[in-house]
Amino acid sequence: MTKIKAYSAKESGADLKPFEIERRALKDTDVKIDILFCGVCHSDLHQVQNDWKNSKYPVVPGHEIIGKVLEVGDKVSNFKEGDMVGVGCMVDSCHECSACKDDMEQFCEKGATFTYNSPDKHLGGHTFGGYSESVVVDEQFVLTVPGNLKPEAAAPLLCAGITTYSPLAHWGVKEGDKVGVIGLGGLGHMGIKFANAMGANVVMITTSPGKSEDAEKLGADEVIISKEEDQMKKHRGTFDFLLNTIPVGHDANPYLQLLKRDATMVLVGAVEPLKAVNGSNLIMGRKKMAGSLIGGIKETQEMLDFCGEHDVVSEIELIKMQDINTAYDRLQKSDVKYRFVIDMKSLKES
Amino acid sequence: MTKIKAYSAKESGADLKPFEIERRALKDTDVKIDILFCGVCHSDLHQVQNDWKNSKYPVVPGHEIIGKVLEVGDKVSNFKEGDMVGVGCMVDSCHECSACKDDMEQFCEKGATFTYNSPDKHLGGHTFGGYSESVVVDEQFVLTVPGNLKPEAAAPLLCAGITTYSPLAHWGVKEGDKVGVIGLGGLGHMGIKFANAMGANVVMITTSPGKSEDAEKLGADEVIISKEEDQMKKHRGTFDFLLNTIPVGHDANPYLQLLKRDATMVLVGAVEPLKAVNGSNLIMGRKKMAGSLIGGIKETQEMLDFCGEHDVVSEIELIKMQDINTAYDRLQKSDVKYRFVIDMKSLKES
Numbered sequence A, B: 001m002t003k004i005k006a007y008s009a010k011e012s013g014a015d016l017k018p019f020e021i022e023r024r025a026l027k028d029t030d031v032k033i034d035i036l037f038c039g040v041c042h043s044d045l046h047q048v049q050n051d052w053k054n055s056k057y058p059v060v061p062g063h064e065i066i067g068k069v070l071e072v073g074d075k076v077s078n079f080k081e082g083d084m085v086g087v088g089c090m091v092d093s094c095h096e097c098s099a100c101k102d103d104m105e106q107f108c109e110k111g112a113t114f115t116y117n118s119p120d121k122h123l124g125g126h127t128f129g130g131y132s133e134s135v136v137v138d139e140q141f142v143l144t145v146p147g148n149l150k151p152e153a154a155a156p157l158l159c160a161g162i163t164t165y166s167p168l169a170h171w172g173v174k175e176g177d178k179v180g181v182i183g184l185g186g187l188g189h190m191g192i193k194f195a196n197a198m199g200a201n202v203v204m205i206t207t208s209p210g211k212s213e214d215a216e217k218l219g220a221d222e223v224i225i226s227k228e229e230d231q232m233k234k235h236r237g238t239f240d241f242l243l244n245t246i247p248v249g250h251d252a253n254p255y256l257q258l259l260k261r262d263a264t265m266v267l268v269g270a271v272e273p274l275k276a277v278n279g280s281n282l283i284m285g286r287k288k289m290a291g292s293l294i295g296g297i298k299e300t301q302e303m304l305d306f307c308g309e310h311d312v313v314s315e316i317e318l319i320k321m322q323d324i325n326t327a328y329d330r331l332q333k334s335d336v337k338y339r340f341v342i343d344m345k346s347l348k349e350s
Helices: A042-048 A153-156 A162-171 A188-197 A209-218 A229-234 A297-310 A320-331 B044-050 B149-156 B160-170 B188-199 B208-220 B229-234 B297-310 B321-333
Strands: A003-006 A018-021 A032-038 A063-072 A084-087 A090-092 A134-138 A178-184 A201-206 A221-227 A239-244 A257-265 A288-291 A316-320 A339-343 B002-006 B017-023 B032-040 B065-072 B084-087 B091-092 B134-138 B177-184 B203-207 B224-227 B237-244 B260-268 B288-291 B317-319 B337-345
Touching: A018 A134, A032 A084, A032 A153, A032 A316, A032 A320, A042 A320, A063 A134, A063 A153, A084 A153, A090 A134, A153 A162, A153 A188, A153 A297, A153 A316, A153 A339, A162 A188, A162 A239, A162 A297, A178 A188, A188 A209, A188 A239, A188 A297, A201 A209, A209 A221, A221 A229, A221 B337, A288 B084, A297 B237, A316 A320, B002 B208, B017 B134, B032 B084, B032 B149, B032 B321, B044 B321, B065 B134, B065 B149, B084 B149, B091 B134, B149 B160, B149 B188, B149 B297, B149 B317, B149 B337, B160 B188, B160 B237, B160 B297, B188 B203, B188 B208, B188 B237, B188 B297, B203 B208, B208 B224, B224 B229, B237 B317, B317 B321
Parallel strands: A178 A201, A178 A239, A201 A221, A239 A257, A257 A288, A316 A339, B177 B203, B177 B237, B203 B224, B237 B260, B260 B288, B317 B337
Antiparallel strands: A003 A018, A032 A063, A032 A134, A032 A339, A063 A084, A288 B288, B002 B017, B032 B065, B032 B134, B032 B337, B065 B084
């Protein structure tokens, strides 16, 4: 076991402060990673605030981890010292259930071990995330980061990236499809980039006229202001796919009306109750509303390889570990374009 | 044009009474059908009561029509005098839009011509349904009824049948799948029969313990009483497919929790707003909630052929035309097992 520096919230809603945690000694199949960058996901804030009523304190958030391999266990075959690697939302799963066998560890029937706030099988207590100097992870949950990607901008791929890539890939978005991305935040901006890289005709759907220019810079071919009924009406029944990244409960009916016959809208943000969905918005046109949660490890590697091939990374604002509480305040107000990433040097040098 | 006897409601919620309507003269591609039996669908009652705010009076309901061909136009190639045929919810569509070209006339982009209460392209006014002596329909919307099916019990196949067959077939229900049918009424009882004929392990999901015995007689292998939390919990995450026939707005969340990863629940009844759906019930397990509306003409013929092959018909209570108002009262109270069918002889002899 090694004691290392980290940042944690000691109780619900508390400011994050320096905190010392332990990392396990390297096992045969483990990779020890020197954390260089860690993205700030909105769920970090939810966990700190105990919004989902399952937080365990102290919370050490962070599941968009990029780092360099420091050391590998004797049986590790895919990684060596110095490799640029990533760790996302999960660090372990049962490996035996049908979800794990189907490479969808995020739905592990015994419960995946999430990168933070999950029961720690090795040390007891709960897992601690990437707001820390280093991490020890079984190689099956370590990802290879393509060399051409800027590591700091690649960090958010590990959660925001796979969360948006997975549904676009699973539902087979392809060249020429008309794809709507609803909501322009950390998830939405990745949705635009991926859909664009897949060759789709990408439409940003937002409540904020002020976001049009940015959306187009990110790769949107068109922007719909969802409050403008005329615009929504004009596009009714024309979308092959909708990626709904709205992070809170909302009225999904106007969006369902945008779908073509047999098309699907996938929720990736709102884990909360949606306003009443009219059955007729699904029945008329045999439409589908679905959900999607991050992605499995195999698919996360595919996503990273896709990013390497298509030069896709996140738009980020690099911050110091010491600025995390200000960053959370700004995140609450959606004042970030589009993802904070912590330069972890700042923690080590503190 | 021919004047014939029918039954109509003259205004919202009025009793149905004898009424004279006109049928168009036979065109080249038309089939004139002597109506023998007509099923009583819950939407007949909705239209009479103007529940969907689109009724046109006088309403002559009826879209589960079985009859014998009386006469065919010069260019009719698929039917001849004396054939046992059916007419369902539609009598025409544009034939040109992508939905029509894909054999899904129910979603015709210019609006299918429904069997009653749709604009009548030939006579002006609106179409009149099967609570009448005869009907004239373009042969493309006339179905062949397999000879081994009892005609009166085949009538409800034209709406209740295709409404439940279509989603089961479209989502590929197959031998050994665990299929839940939610709600035991006109639609639900057909859902059980079809899922059973497809070789599925059929589970009836109902609020009413009193329906268990009937459900098993109809082909259900098991019954879940949805009010019993223990039973619902036991089956959580185990269903390959759910056919939700509940005809009114309801809380879909407990049902979504029954689905396996990647599985779908299809709504065929509730065109109304559902209670707030929790995004997490879709996101956790990449589940889908979809809708389905009757089926196209090609699929309706496939369904009838399937029924012929597997000896599937509806459970019916045969009534006289003169008893329709009492039947509506009983339908309101769900007091029918499981479909009223009008013996149209009673109208002709009146």
